[in-house]
Amino acid sequence: MGDAMEVDTPTVARLTAVAKGKAKITAPSKSVPWVEKYRPTSLADVAAHKDIIDTIDRLTGENRLPHLLLYGPPGTGKTSTILAVARKLYGSQFQNMILELNASDDRGIDVVRQQIQDFASTQSISFGAKGNVKLVILDEADAMTKDAQFALRRIIEKYTKNTRFCLICNYVSKIIPALQSRCTRFRFAPLSVENVTGRLQYIIREEGLDATESGLAAIVRLSNGDMRKALNVLQEALFLKISNRLHTGF
Ligand SMILES: Nc1ncnc2c1ncn2[C@@H]1O[C@H](COP(=O)(O)OP(=O)(O)OP(=O)(O)O)[C@@H](O)[C@H]1O
Ligand SMILES: [Mg+2]
Structure with missing residues (x-):
């Protein structure tokens, strides 16, 4: 062997x-x-990125989760990290409290907008202050057109009261500054x-x-x-x- x-x-x-x-x-x-x-499945299982994980974990614990922009090359744990954060935050309510979308979905921004609206506007089951904000995970955000990104900026503003957005991409330079400035950015290095x-x-x-x-x-x-x-x-x-x-x- x-x-x-x-x-x-x-x-x-x-x-x-x-x-x-x-x-x-x-x-x-x-x-x-x-x-x-x-x-x-848990934050402890994520190899590397300890500083990023500690920061997001602390903000979540203090009920101050900002909108997030996670970027970096493939296979570095971006999706795994946000799912582990959500699992910790929502426990058994995990499935109800997150919406995972692929921003490059060719059905376009209107479909994304509708899905976010349906998700954000339904009442969340209350189980403590921490769990009250819902989470929209938008993967491949860098595949969105500029117009779609501007539309997304308005969507984020509209639902910011009870919803946090986590944008994920490989190339942060493809994200418009107006969106970048609304998010706390974390770079996932190889x-x-x-x-x-x-x-x-x-x-x-x-x-x-x-x-x-x-x-x-x-x-x-x-x-x-x-x-x-x-x-x-x-x-x-x-x-x-x-x-x-x-x-x-x-
Ligand atoms: N930091 C990490 N610690 C442990 N496993 C990891 C880590 N990063 C990636 N993996 C492994 O690689 C797989 C893919 O990771 P993940 O989907 O989180 O990558 P990603 O950064 O979102 O990549 P992409 O940009 O291609 O979407 C995971 O299922 C896991 O098995
Ligand atoms: Mg991913």
Whole structure:
């Protein structure tokens, strides 16, 4: 088991393709993708970004959650972080208190506006002052046109009394200043080598697997601070190794 991740050339090629998003993982369909299985459910599970998490956690605890703008490259924990915040804030009411929208939805800003209106205008079940503001999560906000962003600015103003907005994007420069200034901005940097390594080691332990140091280091290098990539490559690497063994009758 000790050399579970020493890989041959075709395997490396395959893993590189997975890392680049050019190939899907081929793990058996029964097995849950690890990116889902190991999506952090609590803030404590989010690797890295401790300062960001502490700040958002403190503001939430003081009932002062601002509108948020979370930005940074893929697979760094933006979506996971806001969902963990919401889970902590709302507990069992989680599903009722958040609205998750994809801002790049090609049905346009009017659909987004209608969904937000329907969501924000229904009475929230009161369970303590903290839980009273609802949360709209707008993913891929940088895919919105300028006009749609201006429309969104008005929507935010209209519902600001009982609703907080969390905009998420990869490129903050694509967000109009008028929207940026209404939000507290947090940059999610690529994860450090230590953070990616630590999280992968945890998952390897949880799965009861073993990995060589050099195999692990290769995956960490390939992932470039993108945790989603790291998990996909790890899962694929371990799967390929198993299928190689089956082929060669190992
Ligand atoms: N900081 C992190 N700590 C632990 N796991 C993480 C972290 N960031 C990402 N992951 C893993 O990667 C997966 C994808 O993360 P997430 O959806 O939060 O990324 P994202 O920053 O929203 O990316 P995108 O910009 O592509 O939407 C998660 O399900 C989780 O398994
Ligand atoms: Mg995301």
